[in-house]
Amino acid sequence: MELNIVDLSRLQFAITALYHFLFVPLTLGLSVLIAIMETVYVMTGRTIWRQMTKFWGTLFGINFVLGVATGIVMEFQFGMNWSYYSHYVGDIFGAPLAIEGLMAFFLEATFVGLFFFGWDKLSKLGHLAATWAVAIGSNFSALWILIANGWMQNPVGSAFNPQTMRMEVTDFFAVLMNSVAQAKFVHTVSAGYVTASVFVLGVSAWYLLKGRHMELAKRSMTVAASFGLASALSVVVLGDESGYLATEHQKMKLAAIEAMWETEPAPASFTAFGFPDQEARETHYAVHIPWVMGIIATRSLTTEIPGIVELVGHAEERIRKGIIAYDALQDIRAAGSTAAIPDDAREAFEENGMNLGYALLLKPYVDDPREATDAQIAQAANDTVPNVPTLFWTFRIMVGLGFFFVALLGVFFYLSARHRLDRYPFLLRVAVFTIPMPWIAAECGWIVAEFGRQPWIIEGILPTAAAVSNLGASTVLMTIIGFSAIYTVLFIVEMTLMLRAIRKGPEPDDEPEAAFGPRAFVPAE
Incomplete structure (x- = not known):
């Protein structure tokens, strides 16, 4: 089997990205949760909230370090594999990316x-x-x-310069306020909040089942359930906006997510299974399910989904127009000067x-798109269809889990409102086993x-x-093996440290209680 540099480069980036995203959601959510816990501590003066902040902060710190280590590698890959x-x-x-590194990352790292x-x-x-600066920096x-990333999905505020053969900014504000980017941001951070809330809920449930650190566990579950429920509901709403x-x-x-092969009369049905x-x-x-997809995706009863x-x-029509643009581009570059x-x-x-x-979709089949045959154009048009079964099922798994978290x-x-968190051991066990599901x-x-925007x-x-970069396939394959090995070791190290910290539990806090404020922000039950 011949090794394909494009597929290998995609595989390498997918591996590093998915590894990195094991750490990001928990960092986003825990940073806000510990800020909420410390706010309660400052308001009430109760040392239990300071103890909670320190304990969950320790787990945040372990996760934060691994997230930074894996994230740096991803940025270097743009120069190495995608030159x-x-x-x-x-x-x-x-x-x-530069603003993220100079402002957000240093803000976060300094205050950590x-x-x-x-x-x-x-x-x-x-x-x-x-x-709070740590939480704001993380977000x-x-x-x-x-x-x-949103610009890659919806490239607004930019234009192609045929003289430099590069995309250039025409409106940086449009790049910042890209509707796709904004929807992805709020959806992603809300998913991170759910991840952290389920994590805190599950670990606290384990403590209740073991009869350990009961006061800390109940308060932590109350905060996690309240914050997590609001976040889970927002994930559903914001996911609808992304759709x-x-x-x-x-x-x-x-269309691929829905496995919608033919255009249906509006409003389109939703394929549940x-x-x-x-x-x-x-x-x-x-x-x-009749009408559901049309209403969700178009918010109307009359708009068709192709x-x-x-x-x-x-796509085939656009490829043919792209060939005209490619031909004109060669004339523009051959002219030497604008005049x-x-x-x-x-x-x-200008027209095409x-x-x-x-037209560049033809490059895998022919060096010069102008020489492409009708069969090659049809083949390139078919390449615009991503892997439908993969998208169909991953989307439904994601949505199903989202409603389960709600x-x-x-x-x-x-249960926290009724002070019955420890009354139902079965539900506590469900919470423990749910810990990995947000990931x-x-x-x-x-x-x-x-995967859904391939081949783009x-x-x-x-x-x-x-x-892609002009690299040897064997070189990329070796780096895939190396990254996979190193990241696996880092993941094992993180899990070991996290589990050790959880088994050890919170450190005792000997700070005296404050002489002001309410005795308890949340009932001790």
């Missing part, structure tokens, strides 16, 4: 030190401010990363330039987001196959 991508869009994509080592050196309000990091935006900007992704067959272009044993077959036909560009070439590129990326956190919110949902979400690395602009 043409970095050259093509570096002016746009590099700006959010104050959080861990400033307990006896800062005032209560000063330390609380540092803790700022996610914001800038998702602005960069609505996909209808506008990524129609093929939406089925087995998509990409080769036959049909879904076996499909169970449809099916995969229709979208492939549109020497032929008028017909200029007009042809937005389809240039579609139900679980809702139940524990009710499964988060990874499924990233698979849907990133930048939607409609640059195919993934055209963005």
